[in-house]
Amino acid sequence: MDDVPARADDKPLLQTLKGQSADRLPIWLMRQAGRYLPEYREVRGKAKNFIDFCFRPDLAAEATLQPLRRFDLDAAIVFSDILVVPLALGQKVWFEEGKGPRLEAIEKADDLAKLSADELEPRLAAVYETLEAVAAELPAGRALIGFAGAPWTLASYMIEGQTSRDFARLKRFAYGQPEAFERLLALLVEAVARHLVAQVRAGAEAVQIFDSWAGVLPQPELKAWSLAPMAEIARRLRAACPGIPVIAFPRGAGLTYGAFAEEGAFDALGLDTTLPRGWAAERLQPKTVVQGNLDPVKLLVGGSALTRGVDEILEALGPQRLVFNLGHGVLPETPPEHVADLVARVRGTAS
Amino acid sequence: MDDVPARADDKPLLQTLKGQSADRLPIWLMRQAGRYLPEYREVRGKAKNFIDFCFRPDLAAEATLQPLRRFDLDAAIVFSDILVVPLALGQKVWFEEGKGPRLEAIEKADDLAKLSADELEPRLAAVYETLEAVAAELPAGRALIGFAGAPWTLASYMIEGQTSRDFARLKRFAYGQPEAFERLLALLVEAVARHLVAQVRAGAEAVQIFDSWAGVLPQPELKAWSLAPMAEIARRLRAACPGIPVIAFPRGAGLTYGAFAEEGAFDALGLDTTLPRGWAAERLQPKTVVQGNLDPVKLLVGGSALTRGVDEILEALGPQRLVFNLGHGVLPETPPEHVADLVARVRGTAS
Numbered sequence: 227m228d229d230v231p232a233r234a235d236d237k238p239l240l241q242t243l244k245g246q247s248a249d250r251l252p253i254w255l256m257r258q259a260g261r262y263l264p265e266y267r268e269v270r271g272k273a274k275n276f277i278d279f280c281f282r283p284d285l286a287a288e289a290t291l292q293p294l295r296r297f298d299l300d301a302a303i304v305f306s307d308i309l310v311v312p313l314a315l316g317q318k319v320w321f322e323e324g325k326g327p328r329l330e331a332i333e334k335a336d337d338l339a340k341l342s343a344d345e346l347e348p349r350l351a352a353v354y355e356t357l358e359a360v361a362a363e364l365p366a367g368r369a370l371i372g373f374a375g376a377p378w379t380l381a382s383y384m385i386e387g388q389t390s391r392d393f394a395r396l397k398r399f400a401y402g403q404p405e406a407f408e409r410l411l412a413l414l415v416e417a418v419a420r421h422l423v424a425q426v427r428a429g430a431e432a433v434q435i436f437d438s439w440a441g442v443l444p445q446p447e448l449k450a451w452s453l454a455p456m457a458e459i460a461r462r463l464r465a466a467c468p469g470i471p472v473i474a475f476p477r478g479a480g481l482t483y484g485a486f487a488e489e490g491a492f493d494a495l496g497l498d499t500t501l502p503r504g505w506a507a508e509r510l511q512p513k514t515v516v517q518g519n520l521d522p523v524k525l526l527v528g529g530s531a532l533t534r535g536v537d538e539i540l541e542a543l544g545p546q547r548l549v550f551n552l553g554h555g556v557l558p559e560t561p562p563e564h565v566a567d568l569v570a571r572v573r574g575t576a577s
Numbered sequence: 578m579d580d581v582p583a584r585a586d587d588k589p590l591l592q593t594l595k596g597q598s599a600d601r602l603p604i605w606l607m608r609q610a611g612r613y614l615p616e617y618r619e620v621r622g623k624a625k626n627f628i629d630f631c632f633r634p635d636l637a638a639e640a641t642l643q644p645l646r647r648f649d650l651d652a653a654i655v656f657s658d659i660l661v662v663p664l665a666l667g668q669k670v671w672f673e674e675g676k677g678p679r680l681e682a683i684e685k686a687d688d689l690a691k692l693s694a695d696e697l698e699p700r701l702a703a704v705y706e707t708l709e710a711v712a713a714e715l716p717a718g719r720a721l722i723g724f725a726g727a728p729w730t731l732a733s734y735m736i737e738g739q740t741s742r743d744f745a746r747l748k749r750f751a752y753g754q755p756e757a758f759e760r761l762l763a764l765l766v767e768a769v770a771r772h773l774v775a776q777v778r779a780g781a782e783a784v785q786i787f788d789s790w791a792g793v794l795p796q797p798e799l800k801a802w803s804l805a806p807m808a809e810i811a812r813r814l815r816a817a818c819p820g821i822p823v824i825a826f827p828r829g830a831g832l833t834y835g836a837f838a839e840e841g842a843f844d845a846l847g848l849d850t851t852l853p854r855g856w857a858a859e860r861l862q863p864k865t866v867v868q869g870n871l872d873p874v875k876l877l878v879g880g881s882a883l884t885r886g887v888d889e890i891l892e893a894l895g896p897q898r899l900v901f902n903l904g905h906g907v908l909p910e911t912p913p914e915h916v917a918d919l920v921a922r923v924r925g926t927a928s
Contacts, residue, residue, distance in 0.1 A: 397878075
């Protein structure tokens with residue numbers, strides 16, 4: 227808690243997340259540190275593999291800071307991966323080049339016995355060192371964001387063993403063995419809450435919880451397996467670190483975004499690309515700050531598709547109670563100059 | 578039009594789709610003819626490849642009728658594929674075993690010049706023969722459904738060349754070359770409308786338009802590229818075949834389902850797995866019949882997950898103005914006896 231800096235109110239992102247009137251409309255981008263930047267690819271090349279990259283504080287801190295050197299962004303988000311949590315719980319995780327993550331999948335209830343949160347913080351010490359290194363170098367007025375995957379999304383990788391199209395293995399486990407699945411979610415709530423607390427103590431000034439696969443659940447299960455665990459994590463985090471802003475990103479939650487806003491556990495909701503902005507302005511913004519939701523492909527295409535996309539968001543959701551962002555991560559093929567165009571448009575300095 | 582049978586009112590599916598009170602709650606399942614049935618795998622083995630299968634009226638008619646021999650379903654849906662339309666337009670389409678469809682992708686506006694609907698009906702004659710063969714053998718009280726892919730979803734395959742995760746190529750084309758993209762959509766509206774008219778003339782008594790990838794679009798584009806073309810197709814079809822019921826399935830449309838209901842062009846909306854049923858009952862059902870939306874994984878798992886899932890739908894959306902269905906297709910690993918359990922539960926004859 228003593229790590230939440232007193233100068234918080236000088237930072238537009240924190241002003242907005244705390245419901246204060248901001249000096250300017252804050253903007254940051256999901257996956258702003260990434261392959262679309264040549265300097266990222268260079269520093270990435272110094273690591274043996276992606277996991278090694280995430281656990282090298284010197285390299286990860288450099289990747290975190292790179293986008294802030296190029297663009298007038300209001301926040302850095304620590305360079306890491308949501309799968310460091312399953313790794314810290316004892317699950318085997320690796321990345322296959324060009325194929326994404328692979329995990330030794332949980333197949334039956336007994337496999338859960340192999341997982342434990344006992345060593346979580348020591349195993350993730352490198353992430354906290356990265357945050358400390360970034361905090362020491364962060365430009366004035368910029369905020370540092372920590373993050374974690376939500377239990378449902380982490381469970382999806384832990385049970386599927388990789389990304390999936392229909393999530394049939396995951397749902398089969400969840401529907402077919404509900405008690406074992408609840409045990410897994412409880413372990414993940416504990417692990418994610420502690421991981422976020424440790425990130426805040428290492429210098430994170432706000433956190434985002436990513437539920438990337440919330441959108442595949444019917445509504446009753448979405449509330450039970452996405453919303454409820456995320457809300458419990460937010461409560462535990464706030465009990466340990468009062469005042470820390472929490473952004474929930476239940477991607478694809480659709481109408482159930484309304485329940486996330488009403489829950490009251492989150493300071494802001496990240497809106498995915500598809501969420502209608504008129505509805506968000508009417509139904510969500512009176513209860514919560516919103517963040518989003520430009521289609522990353524409009525950023526990739528640039529030109530009038532980009533400027534029209536930006537203007538639609540500013541008109542529907544700005545200028546107060548809005549953190550400008552994409553509705554999903556920056557695509558690897560995005561020209562960096564389009565990001566500069568985007569920031570200029572949001573700042574109102576573009577033609 | 579003279580092919581819409583006079584006995585329509587004897588068929589529960591058609592009664593419900595036409596807003597009449599039905600003799601019983603109708604049920605059919607998306608992908609009810611498919612790999613989960615051993616007899617399907619047997620007949621599939623007689624074709625050289627998947628495309629050949631779709632163009633063999635004897636085999637396709639047999640696959641169409643198989644699920645009705647096993648289960649007390651209210652409709653047969655012609656066995657075919659949405660990609661027969663790009664094929665009939667002159668695009669190269671093939672299926673790689675275990676990998677799904679592949680197409681010679683459209684890369685630039687000039688590639689559109691290679692496509693033409695001139696030969697559409699002759700090239701798809703085998704589909705219409707399949708419908709005629711099924712219509713001749715259809716058990717009493719059962720309806721025959723024709724279908725097509727919606728322009729947005731067809732465009733996704735035509736431009737991506739395969740299924741996609743982020744649809745970046747498709748959106749890049751659509752956002753970056755909007756005039757060429759509108760030309761492609763117009764061609765697809767023409768082709769799909771004609772394909773549906775020909776299916777009705779061959780014996781289809783209702784049609785469903787599948788927009789499987791509607792859910793990846795922001796709302797303004799969802800209305801322009803999914804809703805508007807589907808509504809135009811429905812209008813053209815009805816002009817040629819008055820009274821033919823049209824089901825639209827804009828999968829993942831979320832809140833924009835409301836705009837589909839208000840448009841007034843469709844007799845029913847297929848609800849995907851994730852759409853909250855309470856909202857659908859309140860906001861959609863007063864304006865339209867709804868169809869759906871059991872999670873296919875609940876059918877796969879069976880037991881109490883299945884019966885609870887069925888009961889939730891009947892309670893929220895039944896018994897009138899509902900066609901029972903899944904929220905997505907039957908999964909290949911589904912035990913056929915679970916489908917029998919599902920039908921019995923819907924019929925109220927299960928314990």
